[in-house]
Amino acid sequence: MEMNASYTSFVAVGDSFTEGMSDGLPDGSYRGWADLLAARLAAREPGFRYANLAVRGKLIGQIAGEQAPVAAGMGADLVTLVGGLNDALRPKVDMGRVRAHLEESVALLAPSCRQLVLMRSPGRNGPVMDRFRPRMEELFGIIEELADRHGALVVDLYGAPALADPRMWDVDRLHLTAEGHRRVAEAVWQTLGLPPEEDWRTALAPTAAPGWAVRRSQDLSFARRHLLPWIGRRLTGRSSGDGRPPKRPELLPHDASAADRLS
Template identity: 75%
Template sequence: MEKNATYTSLVAVGDSFTEGMSDLLPDGSYRGWADLLAARLAERTPGFRYANLAVRGKLIGQILDEQVDAAAAMRADVVTLVGGLNDTLRPKYDAGLVLGQLEESVARLAPTCGRLVLMRSPARRGPVMERFRHRWESLFSFIDELAARHGAVVVDLYGARALGEQRMWDVDRLHLTPDGHRRVAEAVWQALGMEPADDWRAELAPHLPDGWLTRRTGDARFARQHLGPWIGRRLTGRSSGDGRPPKRPELLPYVPLPEPGDMGARREA
């Protein structure tokens, strides 16, 4: 891949990971790695355009039906596609169906963009990861196959030990912290052939583990604020993204506005 290539447009496709949860901004909206990446690319290229079609809670079939054709029509220099992990968490996971929908998504997107970026998603180490490890690793192996077949780039976040650290995950235990999102943005930046700004795989500084009471208090808060509502949505067939539009549905010029104390900042077109 050409080093320091010029990219004029980016379209991000996916679920909550790409929407930017839990990289929360003061106004209550989410930024996330895709916005951070767009800001950096926009600094290099006047008139740079960016769309983010991702919506939290979406399954890969919904991404295929609601986002893929719209993204393909934009004919961007770079398209990122991350999806399928929400499906693997469902009790009635149908691997054949999910992999087929992912394959169709890649087949539709790859011919329409200059560079398609896929990811082996990060996973928080712990009992949930162990329970779903087989599903995830099968999904990631298939993503590798799709990338080889369609000339896409794969960013291996799953293989980065630092991104599995509990400190990289928000209190909901499903979404990365702002530091995690910054690392993902850097990983994609480098995968696109840009000069590294830092080591996104760098290990975290050692720290003393939380005490028993702190852990139990955190478990109780997690169950009350996040696990309970998540189970409720599963039982009633609802999703956190129902009725929610993409945060940036059109491919428009992206002008980053600096956030206090944070270089990568939010835009306003």
């Protein structure tokens, strides 16, 4: 890894995590770690270009077929690929197929760019995540193996207790808050060998846990607003990203506005 390197272009590939849910902006759109990272990179390099092909709900097969070839064709300096977790969180999954699609994507992207970055995604502490943890860890083992084989960097978010803190997660319990995305951007930044601004692993300050009644109310609200619709989409084969275009489909100059910068 080249320390303090300059990157002239960046393409982000993935699902809702890379799209930026739930780091909401006033206009109803999402920002997220990839936008934050792009803003910081753009501040270092005049003419910096950025594309974000991520679409919420995408499975790794869709990412491999729809996004990876487009990203490879852009010839960017930096490419991030985060995918497979939507597959692992489904009631049934063929991890052999997940591996095959990841291998296909990494083999295509690694030679197309100067630096490919993969991730061990964060996981929220709780009983739902505990149920899927063995699958997640199998997925992350595949990612580590592919990174070693193809010279990719791996950002280990899964190993950071701070990002497992439920307070880092939105009410849907699937997507990080703005603070979580800000820390992910810093983690990728540091993995690229760029000068750190903070310790992104620092734990949140302790707070009093909500009482039993509050927790039950939160659980019921979560189930009604998020869990049941999610289950319904899984049972009917639908996705929240159906018909949705990529977030930023072309590799275009990035305006590193003050609103995008980390502070």
